[in-house]
Amino acid sequence: MLALDPLLAGDIGWEEVGIVLLKVVVVFALLLVSVLFMIWFERKVHADMSNRLGPNRAGPFGILQTLADGIKFFFKEDLLPDRADRRVFILAPFLSLVPAFLVFSVIPIGGVFTEAQQGTVEIFGHETYLQLADPPIGVLLILACSSIAVYGVMLAGWSSGSKYPLLGSVRASAQMVSYEAALGLSVVAVVLLAGSLSTHDIVMTQASDGFLGIVPRWNAIATGVVPFVIFVIAGTAELNRPPFDLVEAEQELVGGFHTEYSSIRFALFFLAEFMNTVTMSAIIVTLFLGGPAGPVFFGPEWIWGPIWFLAKLFIFLFMFVWLRATLPRFRYDQLMDLGWKVLIPLSLGWMLLLASLHIADDQDWNPFVVGAVGVASALVAYLMLTGAMRTAQQRRAADELEGSVR
Numbered sequence: 202m203l204a205l206d207p208l209l210a211g212d213i214g215w216e217e218v219g220i221v222l223l224k225v226v227v228v229f230a231l232l233l234v235s236v237l238f239m240i241w242f243e244r245k246v247h248a249d250m251s252n253r254l255g256p257n258r259a260g261p262f263g264i265l266q267t268l269a270d271g272i273k274f275f276f277k278e279d280l281l282p283d284r285a286d287r288r289v290f291i292l293a294p295f296l297s298l299v300p301a302f303l304v305f306s307v308i309p310i311g312g313v314f315t316e317a318q319q320g321t322v323e324i325f326g327h328e329t330y331l332q333l334a335d336p337p338i339g340v341l342l343i344l345a346c347s348s349i350a351v352y353g354v355m356l357a358g359w360s361s362g363s364k365y366p367l368l369g370s371v372r373a374s375a376q377m378v379s380y381e382a383a384l385g386l387s388v389v390a391v392v393l394l395a396g397s398l399s400t401h402d403i404v405m406t407q408a409s410d411g412f413l414g415i416v417p418r419w420n421a422i423a424t425g426v427v428p429f430v431i432f433v434i435a436g437t438a439e440l441n442r443p444p445f446d447l448v449e450a451e452q453e454l455v456g457g458f459h460t461e462y463s464s465i466r467f468a469l470f471f472l473a474e475f476m477n478t479v480t481m482s483a484i485i486v487t488l489f490l491g492g493p494a495g496p497v498f499f500g501p502e503w504i505w506g507p508i509w510f511l512a513k514l515f516i517f518l519f520m521f522v523w524l525r526a527t528l529p530r531f532r533y534d535q536l537m538d539l540g541w542k543v544l545i546p547l548s549l550g551w552m553l554l555l556a557s558l559h560i561a562d563d564q565d566w567n568p569f570v571v572g573a574v575g576v577a578s579a580l581v582a583y584l585m586l587t588g589a590m591r592t593a594q595q596r597r598a599a600d601e602l603e604g605s606v607r
Contacts, residue, residue, distance in 0.1 A: 207321060208329035220324055221333075228333045232305050236476045240267040243475070243522045250526040274468035282461050284362025293360060294462070294469035297353030300346035301476040306333040307342055307400050308483045311506030314408035314494040320401055322503045330401055331493070331506060339400040340392060343484055344385055347439055350477065351377040354441070354448060357470070358458035369457035372533070373448045376438060379540030384435035386548035387428035390555050391420045391488050400487055408494035421489040427551045429489045431544055433520075436481045438540065440474070442521060444528040447536055482517035486510065546586060550579045 208217055241256060241264055248255025256263025281287065311331030312320035321328045336342060351373055358370025395403040407419050416422060421429035438445040449457025459470045486492055495509035531539070554575040561571040 206330050206332075206335050208327055216325065216327065220327060220329060223324075224333045228306060228310075229302070231310070232302065232476065232479065235479050236472060237267045239475045239479055239518060240270075242518065243525070246519065246522045247526045250523070271468060274465055277464040279464040279466065280461070282362050285461065286360040286362070289356050289360035290461075291466070293353050293357035294466050294473070295353070296356065297350055297473040298469050298476065300350040301473060301480045304343050304346045304480045305483060307336065307339040308332060308480075308487055309335075309401055309404050309492050309506075310483075310510050311493045311503065312401075312404075313497075313502045313506065314405055315502075318502075320405055320408075320494075322506075331503075332401065335399055335401045338398050340388060340398040340403070340488075343400075344381075344388065347384070348377070348381060350473075353470075353473070354458050357462065361458075361461040363461055365454045365456075366458045366460045369448050369450075369454050369460075373441065373458060376441070376445070376448065376536065376540070379537055380435040380438040380544070383431055383540060383544035383548045384439060386545070386552050387432040387435065388488065389552050390424045390428040393552075393555055393559055394420060394423055400492075404487060404492035404494055407491040417491060419489060419491050424489075424555060425551065428548065429485075431548045431551075432489065433485060435540075435544060436485065437521070437524065438536070440477050440481055440521075442474075442478065443525040444531050445536060446530060447533050450530060478518065478521055479514070482514050482521070483510075485517055486513040542586075542590065546583070550582060554579065 208220060244266070245255040245263070256266035259265040259269040281290065309320065309330060309332040312318075312322055314320045320330060322331055323329075354373040355370040358366035358368070358373070361367070391403060392398060395406045397403065397406075403420070407417070407423075409418055412418065412422070441448045449459065454460070459467055462470060490513050491509075492513075493506035493510035495505060497505045554572070557571050557575045558568055560566075561568050
């Protein structure tokens, strides 16, 4: 089975192909428009938080400034360093851009998520989902594409033939390894609850009745908040956004991995960064906040799905801008310590605790006893980890002191 969309369940004719092509155009246009809006929105909000004006020349409120900058990039001189690997240098920007499109293709952006309609809408007499594709391994596709995107950054720095872009690409690979593990473990908690890797099924499980009929059954709440917080932090690091933008720290690396790029190739990296921000926000909304699922107040049911999706998406886009305008950049050792010594152990321990509770529910064990044993085990593991790190620090300090005496 290649897809779970009911549109593709039976015989496929020209109408089905036309609807799929229409979806492709809509998703492509929606993502591009959202990226253009995101660039303007970030510059404007960041300026307001810094008590500056921001874009205010091209179009009303400077809303056409992003379009003007894009046109300018097309006419700038395209440079190719003498020591660059020509083919890899040209290919790298596309390796950063394409995965963002692929990830957004499995994100549900609408639908009527009730027991009767199961997230479907009717388009030209055909029942279908308001997402481009719903593969049974949608979550694995998201993780794979987020891992592939770092190759664009890594190859861009390596192929430039310059040491500062190379340092930026090395940082990107190290940062990806340290935060991808925590991000993946936090997603496992969601998959445990949903029992499926399909993004549509994950949204459908969150659309059911919540706790006491009032609190939503979002995975952010059902998993105990911790995986949600870890995913947001690790996702911010995956995006190389402040305060985790060590990959392009201009004080240390001039401009990071894209120092040698100009013209449209630099614009592709710029576009990929903001596109990944929109895509990561959409992933967070889908996995943890119910995606487009939400209450229907009045009017057609199908119109409320996109409204709820955009409202939730806007919250995280604002959060990313807020973090950029507020927090200073981490040191590189702090970045690595947070990933390896805090996020990975915490996400692994919490995932094991949730798995234990899940097994206890299946086997009719006492959940309170299982939870108490799990928390006690996690506490012992934490004390052992902190003790090992403290011992290592003391030994390192003693070795440095002995070396200075000699």
